[in-house]
Amino acid sequence: MTTYVVTIPGTLLAERTEATIKTLENALRPADPRGTQLGEAEHLEMLTFYSGSSAFSIRLEVEADDTKAAEQQARQTVSAALRTAGYSQDQAPLGDATITGITE
Structure with a gap:
């Protein structure tokens, strides 16, 4: 198995509140890329909202056999x-x- 850091962009079309974002972050926490050497070295944030917009990106750490399975x-x-x-x-x-990072 290989450890991958995968980035997925998206757009939030519904209301964003502090409570919903906290719930989202808690649900994603087990896959936080800061737990990997790459994530720690690159100071990767798990959830990023771009200023002035509803666009976001989520970075996750996953264990998979190949890139397709990781994505x-x-x-x-x-x-x-x-x-x-x-x-x-x-x-x-x-x-x-x-795929934005790979560690074996």
Whole structure:
């Protein structure tokens, strides 16, 4: 198994509150990339909202056999976390997942 850092962009089309963001961060916490050497060295933030917009990116650490499986697992994790925070797929559409780091 290989450790991947996967970045997934998205747009939040529903209201964003401190409570929903905290719930989202807590749901994502087990996959926080700061736990990897790459994440620690690069000071990667798990959740980033871009100023003045509803666009965001989420960076996750996943263990997988290959890049396709890593991207798929990351997308499932992000989708589940968004649902936990109360956002439907229509309220928080996601872009393409990108591998932004690999450690073995």
